[in-house]
Amino acid sequence: MALLETRGLTASYGDFQALFGVDIAVGAGETIAIIGANGAGKTTLMRSISGVLTNAPASILYRDEPIGALPAPDILARGISMVPEGRKLFPSLSVEENLLIGNYGRKVDGPWTLESVFSLFPILKERRNNAATALSGGQQQMVAIGRGLMSNPAVLLFDEISLGLAPVVVRDIYAAFPRIRETGASIVIVEQDIAQALKVADRVYCMMEGRVTLSGRAADVSRDDIHKAYFGTDHHELA
């Protein structure tokens, strides 16, 4: 049984429809990668699940409960946390305060505390009193991930985790994933770096123009399958 599921999810910004009947399922403890080009609808999907955009109630199910119409604070309270695209740290708050605000709406005992986040990203302990937005891009991403973990979520959504970061920094960020997975949390990664996403994901969904064009086990999908789903054309047609 899926822990989190979307069923025929549609979403619009005014007259512009961004999602057309998206179905995805995330099992307990599973890591899912959602890949796709710019404008494919990945971020809209994340914003819908996290409650930033509200939808028809039954279009998103969590533990079989319809949550599509709930606002973001209610989604977090149920155990779904998001690390948003662009990190979105609070400039008025220090590194430590940005981490502490992560569990404002959901205080549950679990593996993630301020100290365990500091042990995951030791550099943040050194910079705990700095303004969060004064850190490097990679360190800011670490703060954003730590902030997302602080509520001890059952499902963690990562939106464009490597966007704008140097490859070496991306490797450091992904190096933290095994420890996050060990806690049993389900993970949904939205990513444009396909190779990196396939390394950590159990299953992959590819999106194009607001629709899922490919889904399968990460180990089973071929480069050609992804290319076709990603661009809507066969690999050799472009060659």
Added chain:
Amino acid sequence: MNWLDTILQGVLLGGLYALFAAGLSLVFGIMRLVNLAHGDLIVLAAFLILVLVTTLGLDPFVAAVIAMPLMFAIGWGLQYFLLNRTLGKDILPPLLVTFGLSIVIQNGLLEGFSADSRRVFAGSLESASVNLGPATAGIMPLMTFFSAVAVIVCLNQLIYRTSVGRAFRATSDDPVTAGLMGIRPHRIFALATGLAMVVVTIAALYLGTRANFDPTSGPSRLIYAFEAVIIGGLGSLWGTLAGGIILGVAQTVGAAINPEWQILAGHLAFLAVLLFKPRGLFPRAVD
């Protein structure tokens, strides 16, 4: 002329202006809302204290303590049910709505209390003073000043040392992302306005016990509050205290030179700060 005494009286008067301004500064700092009814809400609280004093025979300080939760509830409800609907990218709706609210409060108070000037009597405290050598300070002005310092210390502790304070600042930075942290921005804004109304009640206590007030006294208090906030730097609470003191000292020094210059000197000090430091003396780093 005793300049030391003049400056001391100005500093103490600045405490009253800082109290007028602290609630305005808190609300502006958190939600960028300019509340044009702020002065009228101070007068409303002063009438509430007056009613409690005259009908129940309470001491004004006890009446203020009773009025605080009532004013908190009024502020919370006002923000949650009315002002939250006006917040957005356009700054005009909150200005229009609070301007309208100002007129409603003034006319409501006129209906209920007539246009007569009122005063809350504080007994022997009103004339009590302490001799500080070259200067003399009234007990009420001293209490006003130290109340202003205490209010600003408490608000700073709340904002920078507590979980709710972090939520205030996070919501002020980015309400959408704050929602992802489980913060409900509309409730946080309502809480902030409720707290501002508690500060307004303290300001009203000293307004009512130190000077006459009537239903139309609000707008002039709003001007002093605005000037203190802008001199100090938008959103900075310690800056607001500094702004109140600069305004108070300018007024007493102006009055010492020529009594007709009191109000004018305060406005000139405000204009001088605007000219040389348009963002105020202590603007917030993040705006």
